[in-house]
Amino acid sequence: MIPLPRNPLKLARVATAILFFAGLTIAFVDFREFSPARLGHVLAHAQFVPGLLSLLIGGMGTVIFLVGIVVTLAIGRIYCSAICPLGILQDAITRIGKWIPRKKRFLPFAKPQTALRHVFLWSTVAAMAAGWGGFALALLDPYSNFGRIVSMLARPVLTFANNSIVGLANAAGIQSLYRVTPAWAGAGALLLPALFLTVIAIMSALRGRLYCNTICPVGTALGLISRFSAFRIAIDKAACTKCGDCLRSCKAQCIDLRSGTIDASRCVACYNCVGVCEHHGIGYRFSWKKNPTSAIPAPAAPAVNRTINDPQRRAFLASIAGSVAATSVILTKARAALPAEEATPALVRSGEASRAICPPGSRSVDQFLDQCTSCHLCISACPTHVLQPALFEYGLEGLLKPRMDYRSAFCLFECTRCIEVCPDDALSLPDLATKQVTQIGVADFHQSRCVVEVNGTDCAACSEHCPTKAITTKPYRENLRLPSLDQSLCVGCGACEYACPVKPTKAILVTGRRQHGHAQKLVEKKATSPAQTGDFPF
Amino acid sequence: MKTRRDFVKTTLALGATFSLVDFSGLFAAEPPTPATGLSTETGPKPILVAVRDGDRVTMLDKALAELGGIQAFVKPGQTVVIKPNIGWNSTPERGANTHPSIVGHLTALCLAAGAKSVSVFDNTCDQWQKTYEISGIEKAAKDAGAIVVNGKDETLYRETPIPQGVILKSAKVHSLVLDSDVFINVPVLKHHSSTQMTAAMKNLMGVIWNRDFYHNKGLDQCIADLLTLRKPALNIIDAYHPMVRNGPRGKTVDDVVEMRTLLASTDIVAVDAAAAKLLGHVPADIKHVKIAHDMKLGRMDLENLDVRRHKLA
Helix, strand or coil, X not given: CCCCCCCHHHHHHHXXXXXXXXXXXXXXXXXXXXXXXXXXXXXXXXXHHHHHHHHHCCCCCHHHHHHHHHHHHHHCCHHHHHHXXXXXXXXXXXXXXXXXXXXXXXXXXXXXXXXXXXXHHHHHHHHHHCCCHHHHHHHHCHHHHHHHHHHHHHHHHHHHHHHHHHHHHHHCCCCCCCCCCCCCCCHHHHHHHHHHHHHHHHHHHHXXXXXXCCCCHHHHHHHHHHCCCCEEEEECCCCCCCCCHHHHHCCCCCEECCCCEECCCCCCCCCHHHHHCCCCCEEEEECCCCCCCCCCCCCCCCCCCCCCCCHHHHHHHHHHHHHHHHHHHHHHHXXXXXXXXXXXXXXXXXXXXXXXXXXXXXCEHHHHHHHXXXXXXXXXXCCCCCEEEXXXXXXXXXXXXXXXXXXXXXXXXXXXXXXXXXXXXXCCCCCHHHHCCEEEEEEEECHHHCHHHHHCCCCCHHHHHCCCCCEEEEEECCCEEEEEECHHHCCCCCHHHHHCXXXXXXXXXXXXXXXXXXXXXXXXXXXXXXXXCCCCCC | CCCHHHHHHHHHHHHHHHCCHHHHHHHCCCCCCCCCCCCCCCCCXXXXXXXXXXXXXXXXXXXXXXXXXXXXCCCCCCEEEEEECCCCCCCHHHCCCCCHHHHHHHHHHHHHCCCCEEEECCCCCCCHHHHHHHCCHHHHHXXXXXXXXXXXXXXXXXXXXXXXXXXXXXXXXXXXXXXXCEEEEECEEEEECCCEEECHHHHHHHHECCHHHHHHHCHHHHHHHHCCCCCCCEEEEEEEEEECCCCCCCXXXXXXXXXXXXXXXXXXXXXXXXHHHHCCCCHHHCHHHHHHHHCCCCCCCHHHCEEEEEECC
């Protein structure tokens, strides 16, 4: 039993953390759609990177993001301990890691990895400037990494567990359980979250919040702000007995007892130390006073002579310059070298075809790749599983971004769930009616492969499934009906392609549009009765 | 409540599914009511009931009364499977699915007649949970006491030989259809872009796992072939407002025409022949109806049947 924290600060932090962690976990593993679309959407909206992207385009999340910045400036990196699900996951792993027997029972103070932190942060910034923001953020955003771990790894495992007890449950009279096809992503796509989870697990089991304070660009960015927070966790030297209790409870290795200082840029505001100090010698102190009368020193690294000759500072500046320059050069070259459509010339149709089909509400492939951080909330929420993580279908830039996979399923005409959950403004449309005329791709009918042509038997599976009646049938040969396609009515939902029974290459295939278009809507008068009315025709 | 027998059945079904296809025959018991009642010219004339101008529930009651009541089909202690058309994620007024009131009422009648259990399922075309919900059938069936079963669970289907099939020699058939004592088919009448019409016979594509085989190898023949495995004891066609164009999915409520009709018969070919006429077709023009008639799986020659017509208004 984990004891309830007595300290009110820590209690509030833990309660918030549980709310975000549990809520987001449910949203990402929910294979039965028990939770409303709002749950994931709202909790994900409070995340740093979705908020930042929203700010950059003046979207809905701007206000929440700015509030987050102000809060950090006021009381430090509470995002990392209370809101970021990856941070909370690491805390859980650290807790489990304590069961591993080892010599040292606690993590001592460690020097900050300033240079490394800034390499990751400024590489990300440079990537954003070079137009590779979507790619860099998808790799490094902690929230999105958490989402992918739960969506791609935990969710199918849980589905599998559910399926293994369905038989027994049904036999026992519990009919509310049923089997759900586990949504495993392709092996290539699975590799990334698996690798990331391994890294995170090792780092957090051995060194607490090392990832957050070394690699995570969000941690570093918030650390830059929290160095100057109005209220910082600080040690009251008058009360401190140097017992070391705070040190033992610190997962960020940022308490330096020797100098009696706390590195505010690395402190994740978990309040563990505040709770354990029996002498009330550690807590929030207002730190914007010009001449501190108390013995509380300034933030970050203690009183070091900060001149240009300071080697740490020099390393820091060099790392920024170096990473910005290197990233820009690499990414600009990569972008020039990898135009997705030139790799597949067969699909180039008036320069706007896309090998990967991006979901409705994304407006265009380019905009989608910029705005989406691949958190996979939409992939988890998609009831048909037509949304699947891309490997290289969008090119390297679109690694793990959701794409429409018409081999797996097709897009349900009456559904907007992906748009409802998306926290990034990457998917956004005003309403269902707009979605139903949004052309994300266009079908092409290949009569030479069609069952009706090849076998001389009826089929029309494509036409059956078409929600807009872009595909109808017309009389053909002797008493047959051949599919007939009107591309102007096609929304590219993929129902026809999915339903087509021809293998291996289907007789009807949807090509994605780089820039989404507008489909015509066929309006018909009320149907009339084909037979006599009022009496039996037999 | 489930009994030990049900548990054994479920376990056998699972075992059969997980075993190699070749072994499935060992587990798959012969259907309790095999394809009997092959109508021949010498046998008694099958009854076809056609009711007009009432609400669905009243018309269903009238049709059943004409066929000897539900107790003529369901005996106390029997397990019943009802197969409505739950193909599409669309609301009842669009006419793409069987109306929920018919499924609900039929469930209640079966249970009142002493049925041990009533199960309802379909291998939907659209995403199944949504479709079960939006069609209104899940709620209506559950409220009436039915067990609503996932039709998208491959482990519930068993590979079953169909020796009399011309093309369809074997298929993965839903275990409820193979194992239930009573099999009732409750389709909705609709236009269909390929077969021109979908009613009772075509509705049974929803008890098969792999529909691609039908589409690849000859839709109409496969539809008829399946009937040689097991024919429903009773077929009830909801033709209250048939979808007369853009079928089988339909686009809007404008695709339906109000006919306020319900058809019922033990002869699946006969109900489909009558349904064809409602849509303005000659029965023999609907290929699967013609094939089934020629295979003597039922009769499309309505003039030689015992047709009972009722106008309720």
